[in-house]
Amino acid sequence: MNITIIGVGLIGGSVALGLKGFQTHIIGVDANPKHVQTALKLGIIDEANDLDTAVSKSDLIIMAIPVDAARKLLPYILNHMPANCTLTDMGSTKSGICQVAAEHPRRGAYVAAHPMAGTENSGPEAAIHGLFTHKKTVICERELSHSDSLDVVLKMYEILQMNILYMSPEDHDRHIAYVSHISHISSFTLGLTVLEIEKDEERIFDMASTGFASTVRLAKSSPDMWAPIFKQNAPQLSTALDAYIKNLQLFKELIEEGNIDEIRKLMTQANDIRRILDGIRQ
């Protein structure tokens, strides 16, 4: 089976590594020529090629590129790929791309997906074998995909050992705003805030410890990948950030008032997050 992966970075590269040895021939395509060369050299892909050539001989095409680029590219690929070829994506927002796909006569050949795994690193060097193992993929609008195309994508996620959740693009985007996107914004903003202070307080990072490292880890993530995600999920993120900022302001007021009982009460409520975290596979 010829599989084209467009974007051979952290996600695309890790998919390629996971599909190796399953009678696949992986063709890598990337706007950055260095990335395909690195991916080829590292043995992540079997062939490097240009988009048109790769698309013309594929059975499965996977877009693992920023969500704005994926939305733009989708109609072009659906127009040019062979009959019986399946297209899927791995983007962290689903409403935008599903809207574009809905208007295309070959909608059935596309499967909207979001494998939920990653690290704060990027590029082909960041690709990891087993990145997706036992984690979850969301598939949206399964009813709009042909059963053959859905089967191809489900088979791929079976090889990657992922569990499948089905939901609407709107539910996906609303939920992911809370459990992924504001985590990233929280980290980015915390990193930014402390780096600003560093200008006046040079030795501030002498005191940074593992707790700090954990909270700001996601601030290392790729701006090219995340900025378009935030833009596409703006309405959901606006609501989620309002709730987050409101709670931060409440916390700040309670601290300023010295209302220790209420602070302790809120923190005890937050401790319930342990129940959630115990269920997440690290």
Place this chain on the structure above:
Amino acid sequence: MNITIIGVGLIGGSVALGLKGFQTHIIGVDANPKHVQTALKLGIIDEANDLDTAVSKSDLIIMAIPVDAARKLLPYILNHMPANCTLTDMGSTKSGICQVAAEHPRRGAYVAAHPMAGTENSGPEAAIHGLFTHKKTVICERELSHSDSLDVVLKMYEILQMNILYMSPEDHDRHIAYVSHISHISSFTLGLTVLEIEKDEERIFDMASTGFASTVRLAKSSPDMWAPIFKQNAPQLSTALDAYIKNLQLFKELIEEGNIDEIRKLMTQANDIRRILDGIRQ
């Protein structure tokens, strides 16, 4: 050497484990009788005793209790401990306790310290051998401690293999607000915000992944330990939270405007946090 550890939880218990085998006899004192019994049973301490008895026969007394309790207890211990005994604490705020100590005739027998290590867990079962290894301790107002007392505490941190930073209580509290306290508030508040949404969106946590786990890990921390820290460091935290909330609001506005170039620019600035994180020992 008789060492009394008041509070045999995560921090006090880990100190006890680190000092084992260095000609020490560790006496555990805890307001919670279950904690001392557990610490004794786990072999963390050599003896469980009441505060007065323990204090009366100690060469070194370590307070590893919430910062409000430590500030209250300090004068009592300085009044009752033997001549040549040294008192130290491990609290995450230093201005408050240093103010109380400054008024005491035996100020010289006290060493104000903050070993910067921890996990999100609490209680004696959470104690870890090696928790402090190669991490940093801040010592404040060294010039107000007798050299004998300072030597005892430095020797202890040498055994625990910690590196020492010296600074004023005010510098400590200002810096720690940024590199530790707002990380905790950010996590607690994020946890709280997502748990609130869960009431309407039951399946939201099906989608939580490792990025989320990393960002909210600190929300599992002990409210009894952290609420008093936030109260004592209120002025510094108020400033730090203002800066953090302001940056969050800026981020939110840029997302609402769809100003992707400016979002990307801010995120690229935040990426510089990699330089800091690479220097933190995990």
